[in-house]
Amino acid sequence: MDLAIQTKDLGRVYKIRGSKKEKARELIALKDVNLEVKRGELFGLLGPNGAGKTTLIKILTTLLAPSSGFAKVAGFDVIQEAEKVRPRINMVSGGESSGYGLLTVRENLWMFAQFYGIPSKVANQRISDLLKIVHLEDRINTKSSDLSTGLRQKMNIVRGFLTDPDVLFLDEPTLGLDVEASRDVRKFVEGWVAENPQRTLLLTTHYMVEADELCDRVAIINAGRVLACDSPTNLKRQLQQDAIYRMEVSPLNGLGPDSFEQLKGVNKALHEAKDGFSILELMLAEDDALGSVVNMLTSRDIHILNLQKREPTLEDVFVTLVGKSMMEVESGDGG
Amino acid sequence: MQAAQSVPTPAVAAERGIIQRTLRSAAWLGWQIESNWTDPLIFIIYSVIKPLASASILVVMYSVITGGNFDSPIFPYIYLGNAFYIYVAAVLNGVSWCVIEDREQYRMLKYIYIAPVVIPVYLLGRGFAKFVFGSLAVFITISFGVLFLNVPLDLAQVDWPLFVLSLFLGLLMLAMMGLTLGSVILLIVNNVYFVGEAVAGALFLFSGAIFPLDVLPAWLRPIGYIIPITYWLELVRRALIGSVAESFQTLAGFSNGQLIGILVSLTIVFTIIAFVTFRYCDHQAREKGYIDRVTNF
Amino acid sequence: MATVDRVYKNTGARLFLQTIVGRAYPRVVGLLRERTWFFFDVLLPVISVSAYVFIYRAIQAPDIYIGFVVMGGAMTAFWLNILWAMSSQMYWEKETGNLALYIMAPNSLMAILLGMALGGLFATSQRALVITLAGLFLFGVQIQVSSYLLLFSVFMLTMIALYGMGMMTASLFLLLNREAWHFSNMAQEPVYLASGFYFPIKSFDFWIAAGASIIPLTLGLDAMRQLSFPGGVELGFIHVNIEVAVLAVLSIVFLFGARWLLGFMERLAIREGRLTDARR
Numbered sequence: 001m002d003l004a005i006q007t008k009d010l011g012r013v014y015k016i017r018g019s020k021k022e023k024a025r026e027l028i029a030l031k032d033v034n035l036e037v038k039r040g041e042l043f044g045l046l047g048p049n050g051a052g053k054t055t056l057i058k059i060l061t062t063l064l065a066p067s068s069g070f071a072k073v074a075g076f077d078v079i080q081e082a083e084k085v086r087p088r089i090n091m092v093s094g095g096e097s098s099g100y101g102l103l104t105v106r107e108n109l110w111m112f113a114q115f116y117g118i119p120s121k122v123a124n125q126r127i128s129d130l131l132k133i134v135h136l137e138d139r140i141n142t143k144s145s146d147l148s149t150g151l152r153q154k155m156n157i158v159r160g161f162l163t164d165p166d167v168l169f170l171d172e173p174t175l176g177l178d179v180e181a182s183r184d185v186r187k188f189v190e191g192w193v194a195e196n197p198q199r200t201l202l203l204t205t206h207y208m209v210e211a212d213e214l215c216d217r218v219a220i221i222n223a224g225r226v227l228a229c230d231s232p233t234n235l236k237r238q239l240q241q242d243a244i245y246r247m248e249v250s251p252l253n254g255l256g257p258d259s260f261e262q263l264k265g266v267n268k269a270l271h272e273a274k275d276g277f278s279i280l281e282l283m284l285a286e287d288d289a290l291g292s293v294v295n296m297l298t299s300r301d302i303h304i305l306n307l308q309k310r311e312p313t314l315e316d317v318f319v320t321l322v323g324k325s326m327m328e329v330e331s332g333d334g335g
Numbered sequence: 336m337q338a339a340q341s342v343p344t345p346a347v348a349a350e351r352g353i354i355q356r357t358l359r360s361a362a363w364l365g366w367q368i369e370s371n372w373t374d375p376l377i378f379i380i381y382s383v384i385k386p387l388a389s390a391s392i393l394v395v396m397y398s399v400i401t402g403g404n405f406d407s408p409i410f411p412y413i414y415l416g417n418a419f420y421i422y423v424a425a426v427l428n429g430v431s432w433c434v435i436e437d438r439e440q441y442r443m444l445k446y447i448y449i450a451p452v453v454i455p456v457y458l459l460g461r462g463f464a465k466f467v468f469g470s471l472a473v474f475i476t477i478s479f480g481v482l483f484l485n486v487p488l489d490l491a492q493v494d495w496p497l498f499v500l501s502l503f504l505g506l507l508m509l510a511m512m513g514l515t516l517g518s519v520i521l522l523i524v525n526n527v528y529f530v531g532e533a534v535a536g537a538l539f540l541f542s543g544a545i546f547p548l549d550v551l552p553a554w555l556r557p558i559g560y561i562i563p564i565t566y567w568l569e570l571v572r573r574a575l576i577g578s579v580a581e582s583f584q585t586l587a588g589f590s591n592g593q594l595i596g597i598l599v600s601l602t603i604v605f606t607i608i609a610f611v612t613f614r615y616c617d618h619q620a621r622e623k624g625y626i627d628r629v630t631n632f
Numbered sequence: 633m634a635t636v637d638r639v640y641k642n643t644g645a646r647l648f649l650q651t652i653v654g655r656a657y658p659r660v661v662g663l664l665r666e667r668t669w670f671f672f673d674v675l676l677p678v679i680s681v682s683a684y685v686f687i688y689r690a691i692q693a694p695d696i697y698i699g700f701v702v703m704g705g706a707m708t709a710f711w712l713n714i715l716w717a718m719s720s721q722m723y724w725e726k727e728t729g730n731l732a733l734y735i736m737a738p739n740s741l742m743a744i745l746l747g748m749a750l751g752g753l754f755a756t757s758q759r760a761l762v763i764t765l766a767g768l769f770l771f772g773v774q775i776q777v778s779s780y781l782l783l784f785s786v787f788m789l790t791m792i793a794l795y796g797m798g799m800m801t802a803s804l805f806l807l808l809n810r811e812a813w814h815f816s817n818m819a820q821e822p823v824y825l826a827s828g829f830y831f832p833i834k835s836f837d838f839w840i841a842a843g844a845s846i847i848p849l850t851l852g853l854d855a856m857r858q859l860s861f862p863g864g865v866e867l868g869f870i871h872v873n874i875e876v877a878v879l880a881v882l883s884i885v886f887l888f889g890a891r892w893l894l895g896f897m898e899r900l901a902i903r904e905g906r907l908t909d910a911r912r
Contacts, residue, residue, distance in 0.1 A: 014905060058908060061736050065903040079902075087641065087738035098729050100658040101630030102665050107657070114654025115737040115744075117642035126639065145630050164639035372810045381818050388821035392830055393687065399835045400693040409691060440727060523668045533672045536680030545683060546690035630662075 004167050004200035005037035005060060009069035012055050012224075029055040030224045033069070037217075039166075040197040042190065044215030045204040046314060048329040052224040053204040054093075057171050060202070061091045074166050087116070089167045092160035094153065094175025101145025105136065105155050108144050109162055116163040123162070130158040133188055134181075149176045157185060161192065168192075170203045174210065186214055206326060208314040220318055222329065227321040232314060239312035239320060242267060243287045247280040248306035249297060263296065265289025270325055277305060283316065357452040361460025365433070369464035386421055386472035387479060393417055393545065394484065405485045408582035412572065414486055415579070416544035418476040419571050422469050423509060423538060423564060428531030429465025430458050430513025434520045435530075438628065445627035455613050458517045459510055466506065488576055497591060498574035504595070505567035508602040514609040518616040521625060544568055547583045563601035566594050643738075651739040655747025659717070660754050674759045678766050681705030684830050685771055695774065697831070699861045702767030704829035707853055709759035710791065711823060714798035715816040717752030718745055722805040723812035731806075732908045741894045745799050776862040782872065783859045789879040790852025796886025797848060803890070803897035807906050823847060828854065832867040841869055848882050851875040 010033040015024040030052045037043045045053050058064035060073050062082040070077060076084040099108035106127055113123035131137040134154045144152060153176045160168055170189070174182040193201050205211055211218050212232045219229040228235060252271065260269035260282065266289055270281040284290060297304060319325050345354075373381070393413055401407065437444040447457060480486035516534055539545065541555070542564035548556050559565045565586075572580040573591060581587070586594065620626055642650060663669050684701045722745075725731040734744050767773040777783055805812045824830065827850040833841045834854075844850045855875040858868040869875075901907045 012905075058905075063732050063736060063902060063907050064905050065899075083738070086736060087643075089736070091733075091736060093729075096729050097629060098733055100662065101628065102662040103658050107661065111654045111657055112733070112737075114650040114657075115734065115739045117647040117650055117738070118639060119642065122639060145628050146624075163641075372814060377811075381814060384822055385818055385820075388825045392821065392825050395825070395835055396684070396687060396831050397691060399831050400688065400691050400697070413687065413690075523666065530672055533676040533680070536683075537676040540679050540683040540686065546686050550686050550690045 002039045003036050003072070003075070004039045004041065005035060005043070005071075005073055005202060007033050007035045007056075007060075007069065007071040009034065010056070010059065010066050010071055011068035012052075012059060012064065013067045028224050030059075030066070033221075033224075033226050035219060035226065035229065037200060037202060039200050040193065041200055041216045042193045042214055043200070043202045044211040044218040045202060045221055046206065046208065046211045046218050046318070047204075047221035048206055048326045050330070051221045053221060054171055055224075056221075057091065057169050057202070057204060061089060061169055062086060088165060089169065090160045090163050090165040091169040091171065092156050092173050094172030095149075096156050097152070098156060098159070099144055102143060104141045104143055105131070105147070106140045108155065109159055112159050113162055118163065126162055126164075127158070130161055134158060134184060150178055150181060153177055154181065154185075161188075166198055167200045167202070170201065172205055173203070174205075174207070182210075186210065190214060208318075208326075212314050218314065220314075220321060222318075222322050228317065235314065235317045236312045239283070239316055242312065242316075243284040243290070244310050244312055244316060245280075245282045245284065245290060246306075246308045246310055247282065247293075247304060249278050249280055250303040250305065251276070252278050252280075252302060253300060255296075255300060255302070260293060260296065263289065263292045266293065268319060268323075270319065270328075283320070353451060353453055354456050357456040358460040360452070361457045362463040365429070365461040365464035366467075368436075369468060382468065382471055383475055386418075386476045389421075390414065390417055390476050390479065408579045410484075411480075411486045411488075411576055411579045412547070412583060413545045414480045414484065415477070415488075415572055415575060416568050418473050418480065419505075419568060420535070420539065420542070420544045420564075421472045421476065422466070422506065423542075423544075424532045424535035425465045425469025425472070426462055426506060426509035426531075427513045427516055427535050429462030429469075430510060431517035431520050431531045433458060433461040434517050438626070439630065442627075442629065448626050454617065455514055455610065458514055462510060462513055486576075487578070492577070494574045494577070497570065500595065501567060501570035501574060501598070504598050504602060505564075505571070508563045508567060508598065508605060511602065511605040511609040515605070515612045518609070518613040521616045521620040522623075538562060538564060541565070542568060543585060547585045549583075549585050561601070563598055563605065566598045566601070570594050570598065647738065648740055648743045651743035652747040652750060655734075655744050656751035657747075659748065659751025663755055669755055670758070673755050674762050677705070677709070677759055678763050681708070681763055682766070682770075685767075694863075695772075696861050696863050696867065698771050699767065699773040699775070700832060700857060700867075701830050702763060702771065702773050703857060703860065704824075704853060706760040706763040706767075707849055708824065708829060709756045709763070710794060711849060712820070713749060713752045713756040714794060714801070715819055717756075718749050718795075718798045719802045719805050720812045720816040721748050722802050723808055723810075726806075726809075726907070729908075735898065735907060741803075741898060742799060742891060745802050745894075746795070749795055749798065774862060775860050778859050782876070783856060786852060786855045786859065786872070786876060786879065789876065789883055790848050790856075793848035793879055793882040793886050794852070796883060796890050799890035800886060800893050803894040806897045806901045807904070823849070826850070832857070832869070834867055834869045845878060846882075848879060848886075851878055855879075 010030055011028070012030040014027040014029055016027050033052075033056065045056065047053050055064065059066050059071055060078060062078045062085050065079055070079075072078065073085045074088040076082075076088075078085055099111070103111065106124070109127045110120065110123050113127070114120075118126070128137065128140070131140055134157060136151060136154045136158070139147065139151060144155060147155065153173070157170075157173055160170065160173075174185055177185060189201060189203070193199050203211070203214065215232060217229065217231050218235065220227045220235070251273070257269040257271045257280075260266050260280070265285045266282060267285055268283040272279040272281075282290075282293060284293075294304065315326065322329060397410060397413060398405075401410075404410070434444070437447060448454065477486070477488065481488050513531065516531060520530060541548075541551070541559040542562050543559055544564070548559040548565065551559065569580060569586045570591065573594075589597070641647075681701065684705065685698050688697045688701060722731065725734065735741065768775070805815075808815065826844040827833065827847050828835070828841075828844075829849075832854070833844065833850055836844070841850070851869070852875075854869045855872045858864040858872050898907075
């Protein structure tokens with residue numbers, strides 16, 4: 001099998017110390033990560049903030065050494081053969097502020113092209129072509145300090161593709177982009193991978209829709225561990241037997257999700273309080289379990305305002321694996 | 336947005352206690368930034384090495400030519416002037432450099448701007464920590480000179496009221512110069528290293544710090560006479576070692592009272608310049624969108 | 633599925649040169665677009681150096697010392713270029729996120745540093761030139777060059793050794809954060825003192841001067857003074873030929889040392905995770 005990315009028992013531990021007097025404590029950022037990404041795949045890494053996605057990307061892009069295990073990119077070890085990995089990769093992070101504000105968009109991109117050995121004539125042509133694709137060609141001679149956050153991110157994305165890498169790492173690339181720009185980028189990314197079977201792309205995101213739409217396979221990561229790795233369809237298929245309902249109800253008056261989970265047939269209940277109403281997301285073992293939920297609500301004089309049955313999403317897969325929604329994990333709520 | 340709308344009038348600001356709050360918060364922040372970059376041992380080494388190396392350059396230059404004659408009054412003249420000149424770089428840098436630091440490095444300037452603080456007061460407060468560390472450097476330099484280089488400083492002979500008054504006026508004057516420089520920096524990018532030090536280095540020539548103004552060509556001396564630093568250093572010398580100051584005729588015709596009067600007048604002039612410059616540069620920076628400009632340069 | 637032509641990329645020496653040019657570009661262009669540097673980086677320092685000229689005049693030093701100050705003042709430009717355009721610049725690049733991108737690219741960190749230094753050299757050489765011209769025309773410094781070829785060779789060897797040393801110190805800065813700024817600041821006056829920027833290094837005890845000779849500017853300045861000023865030889869530390877030999881050795885040692893240390897420090901920074909943490 002021709003692997004673009006391979007990790008085996010990959011781990012990374014950080015030593016954290018608050019003040020100089022405090023004893024250093026260990027933070028496990030990654031533990032026993034085993035991944036195999038085939039050449040030509042558009043692979044997603046999905047997880048909440050602090051899950052270890054960026055740490056993994058840093059290791060794969062030769063910027064950080066693992067504490068245990070190994071990683072290979074384009075067939076080369078990221079530590080022992082870093083000089084062979086680097087010509088074949090590139091990375092774009094969301095919200096990055098690379099380059100120099102006094103240089104124009106074209107000059108910044110040209111500069112980075114020089115670091116990869118791309119001749120100036122070729123670089124300038126590629127810059128023009130790529131800027132057209134992201135609709136930034138009219139700002140080619142604008143100083144990058146004069147760009148908005150979203151436009152600057154578009155420039156960063158062009159920087160990633162400019163060097164024609166074999167493996168491209170996109171770390172939350174649509175951060176800061178508006179809906180239309182995000183759509184353009186996603187479309188371009190899909191086309192870029194499809195255009196050449198030698199190209200591989202690893203995308204990290206915490207936008208489920210993005211992972212669902214784009215990726216051939218997705219690894220769900222939380223607290224440094226990979227919990228599942230499969231195509232979005234297969235991951236969701238695991239929940240197909242569950243019935244997923246979304247209810248809008250009047251305020252729950254202190255009734256918590258665990259009250260619903262005690263009912264027979266209710267696998268998982270999530271609750272979100274809104275202004276004047278609440279949203280209940282229920283994963284039921286079977287449709288019949290809905291009756292007991294309705295009974296509980298009506299017995300406490302809680303009105304049902306809206307009821308929808310929906311297909312499982314990757315968010316539901318995450319909840320099933322972790323026991324909390326991504327938002328709850330990020331906010332540290334018990335859920 | 337007009338500059339007049341961006342800064343509350345002094346009366347309004349004072350009424351609300353904004354000035355005290357701004358000064359206190361800025362001084363605390365400046366202290367945090369300056370004081371926790373390393374462990375105490377390295378900090379002590381840094382605090383000692385830098386001012387002593389600077390003073391030692393002059394000491395070596397002097398002793399190479401004069402054969403180490405530290406008893407001549409010119410030596411304490413040079414040494415004291417150089418020691419107190421540390422304040423010039425420290426305060427100028429402390430007040431002005433934080434504009435670039437906050438804008439480019441910490442990316443915080445825009446948040447400070449939208450907070451209910453008085454920006455000039457904020458800049459002055461940020462310079463407080465540099466003043467404190469500058470004081471340490473001045474103390475170390477003078478102590479070294481007294482202990483090892485025969486600088487004839489006798490604490491019992493010091494005119495303390497004159498010293499305290501001139502030090503206070505001098506620091507106020509330097510703060511206003513620093514504010515002027517900080518205002519100008521609102522309009523330039525991070526391509527100058529320690530702008531405050533560069534300006535201080537240039538003023539070194541004209542302020543009579545390390546040689547009497549009479550040494551300068553006649554056409555350059557008037558510059559020295561309009562810089563308040565010249566009068567400040569003369570007052571400090573008179574307060575600390577009166578006999579040294581008396582040996583040089585440059586400002587001998589002025590009494591202490593006259594020098595204080597000149598220093599106060601020039602400080603007022605520079606205060607006006609500082610606030611006028613700030614209003615202009617602040618307005619220009621807002622017009623051109625420089626407050627949150629990040630050049631990574 | 634149709635295949636796409638891959639982009640051609642240079643490697644080896646071509647990539648090295650391209651990287652130097654690429655990294656020098658922002659500094660040169662930036663200076664042209666923001667011209668206040670000429671006032672703060674050139675004119676003001678000239679005035680500052682002049683202060684040392686007048687100190688010597690105040691204590692009635694022989695004219696040769698004025699020449700020493702002018703030459704030393706001109707050379708401060710190169711030392712400051714090392715400190716601020718190379719060494720602590722690594723800290724700045726880390727803060728902005730550019731350092732990670734430089735390391736991830738297939739170029740050499742040496743080339744990046746050389747690019748930084750050469751880019752800064754534009755302003756540096758202006759500063760050195762203006763100070764020298766001020767010395768010649770404003771202060772009437774008399775020069776009498778005994779050998780232009782030797783003078784040029786000394787200057788080039790000094791620069792090679794100095795920039796090699798600069799690359800070595802820059803590699804240390806890969807591990808530093810905010811303290812990088814202060815360490816660079818701390819290295820200004822002590823080096824001016826130890827290397828005799830404003831006075832002949834012969835003034836020091838032999839072994840102190842010998843120890844200070846590890847800084848290339850020490851012997852470089854001394855040799856250039858001996859070659860440039862009437863009476864310079866009498867105030868020289870050791871014979872120019874010995875100084876040239878030492879500078880040649882330092883050049884080689886520092887260049888190879890830089891290559892080794894950059895690799896070592898990069899690996900260390902990658903192991904400790906210091907390349908990308910922007911601890912302001």
